[in-house]
Amino acid sequence: MTGVFCTKEVTAGTDGSARGVLGMLEGAMGGSPVFCMDQIHSDIIVCAEDLAQGEIPRADAIISGNPDHLLCVRTADCVPVLAWSVDGPLMAAVHAGWRGLASRIVEKTILAMRSRGCGEIRAAIGPAxxxxxYEVKPDVANALGVEPELSGGGSLYVNLWEAARSQLEAAxxxxxxxxxxxxxxxxDPGRFNSFRRQGANAGRNISVIGGKAWLLPGLQAG
Ligand SMILES: [Zn+2]
Structure with a gap:
């Protein structure tokens, strides 16, 4: 798999909101169009080409065929999924918590890429x-359609990475x-924000694809 995958603190000083992260990224990107979403744990997929620059759609997946576009998802325990076409510039960024996974947003996003003529696709599943x-109630495990792990104390734990992977394979x-x-x-409090660990005031981890992502602080070679 080609590309650069690394983890850096780049959201210090922002509030983690879509508007705050958008502003930070626009400042770092030297004018490339940046797209962040008002994420609502849905299966709504939008195309960046349909949006005005600076518009923040209510959606949980975004697709673009413009390699100048930078697509961003914000997470704090949910799964970020980035996908790209091997034979063209099409790419996608997906925010997949348990509700989004239960509504099969990862699979639907890949199928939406295919509907735009995308052949071979690769994907990266990020920190979550x-x-x-991730201890859950039985209804969450049932909605995800995954087999939970049972702890000695009778608690249920599920693997969101595997739920995301299985949807990519299904697609x-x-x-x-x-x-x-x-x-x-x-x-990992040293590297990541976590809703489960920090509560509602948790910051956000960001995952980006496309544009001039390498301009982000800390990603420059040398
Ligand atoms: Zn853990």
Whole structure:
């Protein structure tokens, strides 16, 4: 898999809101169009080409065929999924919490890319709350359609990375086309923000694809 995948603190000083992160990224991107979403745990997918610059759509996945566009998802335990076409500039960024996964947003986003003529697709699944920490009620495990792990104390734990991966596979990606960065946001306070650990005031982890992403602070080579 080609590309740069790394983890850096770039949201210090922002409030983690879509508007705040958008402003930070626009400042760092030297004028490239940046797209952040007002994420609502839905299966709504939008195309960046249909949006005005600076518009913040209520959606949880965004697709663009313009390589100058920078697509961003904000997470704090939910799963960020980035996908791109091998044979063209089409790309997508997905915010997938348990509700989004239950509504199959990851699979639907890949199918939406295919409906735009996209052939071979690769995807990266990023840091999220891991099965080590993601204790859920039975209804969440049922909605996800995954087999939960049962702890000795009778608690249920589910693996959101595997739920996302299974949807990518259902949409036709094979295992070699999928990269999983299985880092738990809840376990790692030094690197990640976590809703489960920090509550409603948690900051946000951001995942970006496209544009001049390499201009972000800390990503420059040398
Ligand atoms: Zn953990």
């Amino acid at each position: 709350i891991g099965p080590c920490c 036709g990606l094979d295992g070699g086309a999928i990269g999983v960065r299985a880092l738990c946001t809840s376990c």
